[in-house]
Amino acid sequence: MEDLVGGGCLRIVSCAGPMLRVAYSASCARAFTRLPRLVDPMRSGEQLEAGAIDDCNAEGDGDHEPSVARRMLTYLVPYRRRIALAGLASLVTTAATIFPATITRWIVDDALVPATRRGDARGTLLLLVLALLGTRLVAWSSERATLWQGSWLGGQVTADLRFSLHRHMLRLRPSFFAKHDVGSLMSRVAKDAEAVQGFLVRGVPFLVINALTFVAVFGVMLATSWKLTLCVVAPVPVVWAWGRRSQRRAEPRFGRALRAQSALSARLRESLSGIRVTKAFAQERREMLCFEGENAGLVRASVHANRMRVQLLATALLVTNAGLLALFLIGGSDVIRSELSVGTLIAFYSYVYMFYGPLQWFGQVNSSLSQAVAGARRVFEVLDTAPEPYADVRARRVTRAQGRVSFEGVWFGYDSSRPVLRDLGLEVAAGETIGIVGRSGAGKTTLVHLLCRFYDVDAGGIELDGVDVRELRLEDLRRQIGVVFQEPFLFSGSIAHNIAYGRPDAGIDDVIAAAKVANAHEFILDKPDGYDSEVGERGARLSGGERQRVALARAVLGDPRVLILDEATSSVDARSEALIQHAIAGIAAHRTTFVIAHRLSTLAHTDRIVVLDHGRITRTTTYHELTTDTHAPITRAPRLPVDNTMGSSPVSGRVRVFRDARSLIAVALPDGSTFTDVRIVRARPLRDPEGRLSFVGSSREEIVAVDNLTQLDDASLRVVNEELHRRYLTSIVSRILSFRSKSGVSCLCVETGRGRRDLVIEDLAGSSRLLPARNGGGPRLVLEDADGNRFEIPDIDALDRRSSRLLQQAL
Ligand SMILES: Nc1ncnc2c1ncn2[C@@H]1O[C@H](COP(=O)(O)OP(=O)(O)OP(=O)(O)O)[C@@H](O)[C@H]1O
Ligand SMILES: [Mg+2]
Incomplete structure (x- = not known):
């Protein structure tokens, strides 16, 4: 089969007769990919079973899409009580808004106009003004309550929406993320959900108030004068029809504006994450122009979308003013003819504003509704994408697998028209270490991704301990597998946090043991903050090899039954690789291990090696055979003598620490051996400063570790404390005296154990770390100034009020 643009071509070559070419378009691709699967058995003489060719209609969507606005409102259902409260407050607001117009009528007719006033006009005036004040106060408090409930509900509902969107995204298949831009998905979580919030906060509460006001004012006007009501109401159908028309036209425009917003986010994210490549190729200008293009696109789309809104508003204003003119013309004539009181005309004037106000608002909310509907549509698009089958109740549970893996007749392609794996079969016994080699693009990574069930096979099956992986509980299956990906990804946070990612409950001892297996312990101890060192976004503050080793430690910490190492040591130096191989050989003895590699040295400890070519296993061999084969598809690297440092874990016991003749730190171990020029480092200086101490030799290897300082005698303790004091130069802050900030640079004047200090910090948020309390009390805060000096506030809750406020x- 051959890939073509917009389709493909099937070539059938038979022994007799000419070659047959069948070209097909992409819509038929799915059906055509099945053909090789059917035809392959025929090549080995098998009969084609009747019914093997089933119909290949595309899975019909036929989905009935419920109204987006109605679906948005379902998010309000859990907050019924609050909504009822808000509704009640709206009712009171409506009544308190309408009533003043009637009081005004009474003031004019009963207290002011000489012809109609009765009794004690002054007393009536005072009483009515007091009533006016009362209604205003009621309106003020009920309006506040309505708005407060509205913004609370809006915030809460958007948080729910964002949460369900994020939860759903985490459960989507990897294929979804291969197709969608991460930047654009981020924009869906942030911007589109915000558009929905805009409607719920600024829309729904006013919708209720305005609808109630609209109906109530209409009732009052009708009861007062049907003729004048007619003048006021006449323009309404025009505005209404105009509004409906504009909403229909505005919705796709807002959709376009949100897509432009997404494109801009995606561009921004890409240009910032690829900044090194941009700089290396001096392409800043090109990136700037691209961003400018997307930015201009967003402006155009937004202006286009808002033009409708402006038109609608202006027209609504014009039409409603026509109603006002009619009111004065007809109502004024009635007053002149004494058929209507002046107070009633003035009251009507107020009613007109109360009546048209909501009408204009409906025009405005139309656009906010269109925007929210467009945003919600994009949010629901993600929510409606089928997730991975996490909640399959029929799935089998696995607590601890043995690790027997078999691939049987596996066919798979990312694109339905192009199989990557073809009829692949492989049996791996529990505990076996299997190497996978092959040219780039042969399908090695794909093979192990299928085992993790990131994708499902198109045909055939993959079994773990004799059970098809599709029948196993997804979470259980993945817990059995530890993977080091070809491109290791680290989360921002400390090294310890990254190693313990798969088992957040793991103690520091487990983390260190895993780091040792990955030959990472040494380099981690070499960092000033040891296991508490920040790795930066995607591990940017570590080297490629260090990142790989942390990823390896993360994979082995979970004690998986199946370990997958996809080029796991490709970026580490030869010596480190030899050490890691040696350690892995030890841990691989108890689990099934897949080692994918281009370098021969990586495969030294494998039991068997399979060679993959164009999605098929073409050869099964051993390391020994490969080393003597000059045509092997792998890179030869000199084999290193493996030393044994990895195996020797540090001795814990009574050790003696002293200064030698040159005043260097020396350590004497219980077995009598002595090391000099030793560094004493804390494994977790930030999170657990009193915890484990490592004694590191001059060649950076760990000589001994001490969990508890009580294991040392007094003389040793003195030397250790002296050395720690010298190495970890952190000033303890007792008070904050002043704070200033200018152009993003913060200046803090603080009182420390060493006197007053002025801290100049460029990025305060990035240079401060909030850490858990040491012994009860509140959290600690560690600050680093522009020169790299460390300051610690040991308990931020214990600070005095002024310091606390400044902080x-x-x-
Ligand atoms: N997400 C994807 N979407 C479409 N095609 C993909 C995707 N991932 C991989 N491919 C294609 O599938 C084929 C096999 O890729 P795979 O990553 O399995 O190769 P590999 O053997 O691991 O190669 P390498 O040694 O370079 O890592 C390649 O042709 C690749 O272009
Ligand atoms: Mg690969």
């Missing part, structure tokens, strides 16, 4: 202001 809040600063952060």
Whole structure:
């Protein structure tokens, strides 16, 4: 089969007769990919079973899409009580808004106009003004309550929406993320959900108030004068029809504006994450122009969308003013003829504003509704994408697998028209270490991704301990597997946090043991903050090899039954690789291990090696055979003598620490051996400063580790404390005296154990770390100034009020 643009071509070559070419368009691709699967058995003489060719209609969507606005409102259902409260407050607001117009009528007719006033006009005036004040106060408090409930509900509902969107995204198949831009998905979580919030906060509460006001004012006007009501109401159908028309036209425009917003986010994210490549190729200008293009596109789309709104508003204003003119013409004539009181005309004037106000607002909310509907549509698009089968109740549970893996007749392609794996079969015994080699693009990574069930096979099956992986509980299956990806990804946070990612409950001892297996312990101890060192976004503050080793430690920490190492040591130096291989050989003895590699040295400890070519296993061999084969599809690297440092874990016991003749730190171990020029480092200086101490030799290897300082005698303790004091130079802050901020640079004047200090910090948020309390009390805060000096506030809750206020202001 051959890929063509917009389709493909099937070539059938038979022994007798000419070659047959069948070209097909992309819509038929799915059906055509099945053909090789059917034809392959025929090549080995098998009969084609009747019914093997089933119909290949595309899975019909036929989905009935419920109204987006109605679906949005379902998010309000859990907050019924609050909504009822808000509704009640709206009712009171409506009554308190309408009533003043009637009081005004009474003031004019009963207290002011000489012809109609009765009794004690002054007393009536005072009473009515007091009533006016009362209604205003009621309106003020009920309006506040309505708005408060509205913004609370809006915030809460948007948080729910964002949460369900994020939860759903986490459960989507990897294929979804291969097709969608991460930047654009981020914009859906942030911007589109915000558009929905805009409607719920600024829309729904006013919708209720305005609808109630609209109906109530209409009732009052009708009861007062049907003739004048007719003048006022006449323009309404025009505005209404205009509004409906504009909403229909505005919705796709807002959709376009949100897509432009997404494109801009995607561009921004890409240009910032690829900044090094941009700089290396001096393409800043090109990136700037691209961004400018997307930015201009967003402006155009927004202006286009808002033009409708402006038109609608202006027209509504014009039409409603026509109603006002009619009111004065007809109502004024009635007053002149004494058929209508002046007070009633003035009251009507107020009613007109109360009546048209909501009408204009409906025009405005139309656009906010269109925007929200467009945003919600994009949010629901993601929510409606089928997730991975996490909640399959029929799935089998696995607590601890043995690790027997078999691939049987596996066919798979990312694109339905192009199989990557073809009829692949492989049996791997529990505990076996299998190497996978092959040319780039042969399908090695794909093979192990199928085992993790990131994708489902198109045909055939993959079994773990004799059970098809599709029948296993997805979460259980993945817990059995530890993977080091070809491109290791680290989360921002500390090294310890990254290693313990799969088992957040793991203690520091487990983390260190895993780091040792990955030959990462040494380099981690070499960092000033040890296991508490920040790795930066995607692990940007580590080297490629260090990232790989942290990823390896993360994979082995979970004690998986199946370990997958996809080029796991491709970026580490030869010595480190030899050490890691040695350690892995030890841990691989108890679990099934897949080692994918281009370098021969990586495969030294494998039991068997399979060679993959164009999605098929073409050869099964051993390391020994490959080393003697000059045509093997792998890179030869000199084999290193493996030393044994990895195996020797540090001795814990009574050790003696002293200074030698040159005043260097020396350590004497219980077995009598002595090491000099030793560094004493804390494994977790930030999170657990009193915890584990490592004694590191001059060649950076760990000589011994001490979990508890009580294991040391007094003389040793003195030397250790002295050395720690020298190495970890952190000033303890007792008070904050002042804080200033200018152009993003913060200046803090603080009182420390060493006197007053002025801290100049460029990025306060990035240079401060909030850490858990040491011994009860509140959290600790560690600050680093522009020169790299460390300052610690040991308990931020214990700060005096002024310091606390300044700290809040600063952060
Ligand atoms: N998400 C994807 N969408 C479409 N095609 C893909 C995707 N991932 C991989 N491919 C294609 O599938 C084929 C097999 O890719 P795979 O990553 O399995 O190769 P590999 O053997 O691991 O190669 P390498 O040694 O370079 O890592 C390649 O042709 C690749 O272009
Ligand atoms: Mg690969």
